[in-house]
Amino acid sequence: MSSSSSAAAAAATTTAQHYRFFHNEASTEETSRILEADPKSVEYELVYFDFSCVAATARYILSYGKAKWNDQHPKEWEDKEEYDCPFGVMPVLHIKSEEGKAMLAESVVIDMYLAEKFNLLGSNRYETETIKAFYSSIHYLRERSQTRVTWTFADKRQEAFERFMKTMVPWWIQVHEQHLERNGGNGHYFGDKVRETVLANAEMAAWRESEDGKRLLEGGKKFYSVTAFSDKVEE
Ligand SMILES: N[C@@H](CCC(=O)N[C@@H](CS)C(=O)NCC(=O)O)C(=O)O
Structure with a gap:
């Protein structure tokens, strides 16, 4: 060697x-x-x-x-x-x-x-895979916003944001609205078994309102403030 x-x-x-x-x-x-x-x-x-x-x-x-x-x-x-x-x-x-x-x-x-x-992945294989697909599509939007807007060059961020909001987001919403309508407009993407919404769920609402939940949300805002448009950066 x-x-x-x-x-x-x-x-x-x-x-x-x-x-x-x-x-x-x-x-x-x-x-x-x-x-x-x-x-x-x-x-x-x-x-x-x-x-x-x-x-x-x-x-x-x-x-x-x-x-x-x-x-x-x-x-x-x-x-x-x-x-x-x-x-x-x-x-x-x-x-x-x-x-x-x-x-x-x-x-x-x-x-x-x-x-x-915790039994949130449907009751048969088809429901499971479909729920995973919706999850992945939501993850995809998040990933694109991170890579194309949040962590791009500071002097390009405003332009990247406007482009993202004008093209990617409306397209993504349109696609997802079609799925919601196709499911009968009941507020769920797929099926109707779980009727409670995230914020109406007592355990999740309690977590969101807890000191830890609030602190972590604020922590995210503080962390991402470094990616604010340059004229709006918080000191
Ligand atoms: N593909 C990973 C990505 C996770 C990721 O990017 N984590 C970041 C925080 S959001 C991290 O740990 N960064 C540590 C570092 O950059 O040193 C996942 O989805 O779990």
Whole structure:
């Protein structure tokens, strides 16, 4: 091996050691049993920043499901916690049972997992896959707004925002309104089994109104204020 390729290999090993892998001491079957356990028999720990954003849905579902859960906010992200995540980003969900601990990464996976655990993913395979499709389409709009508007060059942000609002958003709304109408205009995308709306759900409303819920929402506003149009940046 040449000295440059051995240096590259050493660097790759160092980087790899920084990130947590999905493998643990337990077998995949043992870990899977933790994931399959009754949600009432486990405790959840959601690791994410001190604001809402991509962890918001998971927190709502955990509240909805009256789960035993807590929020963990990394305090020394740059130095350490980053490396406790498989991909160096959060959220990460820990599921703790008497049998041990399992970890899930990626918000989409966490949200789907929790939705299924708390019976929010329909009652047959077709409903499940359709609900997932709506979720993905909503995620797509969020992802596009983040990459095209929020985290673009500061001097291009206003233009990017106007373009996004004039083209992408009306198109997306039109498509989704068609789905809502096609479902009979009952306020739901698909089916009519769950008639209560998110904000009318007592557990989710309580979470939203709690000190923690309000603090996390405010945290998001503060965090994203750095992406305000330059003449409106809050000091
Ligand atoms: N694909 C990931 C993306 C998550 C993500 O972007 N997380 C950001 C916060 S919103 C993060 O952890 N950033 C850490 C960093 O950039 O150092 C998911 O959906 O879970």
